Amino acid sequence: MDHPNQGQTSQRKRGRFAPSPTGDMHFGSLYTAVASYLDSTSQGGEWVVRVENLDPPRIVAGSLQNILTALDVHGLQTTEPRVSQSQRLHLYDAALESLQMAGKLFYCTCTRKSLAALDGGYPGTCRTRRDPPEQGHAVRFRLDVDRAFTFTDQVQGRQEYAPGSLSDFIVKRRDGLHAYHLAVVVDDALQQVNSIVRGADLLDSTPLHILLQQALGYPTPEYLHLPVLTRNGQKLSKQHGAPPISLQRPVENLARALELLGQPVPQGGRPNDPAGLLAIAAGNWQRHLLPRETSIELTCS
Ligand code: GLU
Numbered sequence: 167m168d169h170p171n172q173g174q175t176s177q178r179k180r181g182r183f184a185p186s187p188t189g190d191m192h193f194g195s196l197y198t199a200v201a202s203y204l205d206s207t208s209q210g211g212e213w214v215v216r217v218e219n220l221d222p223p224r225i226v227a228g229s230l231q232n233i234l235t236a237l238d239v240h241g242l243q244t245t246e247p248r249v250s251q252s253q254r255l256h257l258y259d260a261a262l263e264s265l266q267m268a269g270k271l272f273y274c275t276c277t278r279k280s281l282a283a284l285d286g287g288y289p290g291t292c293r294t295r296r297d298p299p300e301q302g303h304a305v306r307f308r309l310d311v312d313r314a315f316t317f318t319d320q321v322q323g324r325q326e327y328a329p330g331s332l333s334d335f336i337v338k339r340r341d342g343l344h345a346y347h348l349a350v351v352v353d354d355a356l357q358q359v360n361s362i363v364r365g366a367d368l369l370d371s372t373p374l375h376i377l378l379q380q381a382l383g384y385p386t387p388e389y390l391h392l393p394v395l396t397r398n399g400q401k402l403s404k405q406h407g408a409p410p411i412s413l414q415r416p417v418e419n420l421a422r423a424l425e426l427l428g429q430p431v432p433q434g435g436r437p438n439d440p441a442g443l444l445a446i447a448a449g450n451w452q453r454h455l456l457p458r459e460t461s462i463e464l465t466c467s
Pocket residue numbers: 184185186218350363364365368
């Protein structure tokens with residue numbers, strides 16, 4: 167019998183960075199971008215950027231330009247033009263349509279308040295509602311998982327979700343916006359991304375993504391979840407006010423990212439241009455050196 171990964175090994179690696187323009191680029195995003203970039207390009211693969219701008223109220227003016235400039239200043243070149251989710255709504259609608267035809271969706275009128283006591287789980291209240299109600303509603307994807315669900319992450323190892331721990335989730339929100347879980351799955355598949363490197367805060371979203379891929383007939387990419395960087399126990403994030411990275415010190419920023427990624431950092435004759443440093447880092451890249459925690463607390467600035 168063929169080795170189950172045989173098909174993948176001959177495939178060119180195709181990674182992506184999927185920033186949300188909800189604030190300026192901070193160090194946690196740079197570190198994720200560097201890992202994804204090097205993991206793909208070290209093997210002659212491709213690397214694409216997708217702007218995740220589905221949620222207009224959360225967009226911060228000027229932040230997309232800041233993120234793109236930061237990628238550029240750090241030598242993180244894409245292999246093709248970037249795409250923006252706001253231009254792809256028809257693709258998400260088409261996926262919803264196909265899920266609908268397969269009987270995988272239902273209309274949910276539960277409010278956040280009515281579900282608040284349930285700790286994020288969904289008890290299946292509206293599962294049988296197949297026709298859109300008059301009142302406000304979200305659209306949920308119906309999970310039919312009665313066994314434990316497992317997948318293997320390239321860094322975090324085997325992940326197991328007990329029966330009943332995953333629940334029907336929203337694919338189209340009550341306010342009419344397409345949900346992240348839907349868009350990310352559609353985009354990764356249509357962009358032919360086969361290797362996803364991102365923060366471990368998204369580890370528990372991965373079973374949902376895999377189940378959606380299966381329902382849509384998409385292949386499942388490999389997943390590699392990096393430890394999230396924290397300060398004072400909180401993820402470095404735009405929401406928690408992580409400071410923007412300095413665009414004046416790209417080589418230092420890259421060196422610090424490599425160090426946190428457990429990779430050798432060229433010393434002494436370190437090139438003073440970011441692209442040169444990235445080229446050396448790509449030559450040295452070794453997945454097995456990546457840290458395996460789910461978070462790393464940063465001690466100094
Ligand atoms: N847009 C998400 C973020 O900025 C990343 C989603 C993903 O990598 O799947 O956190």
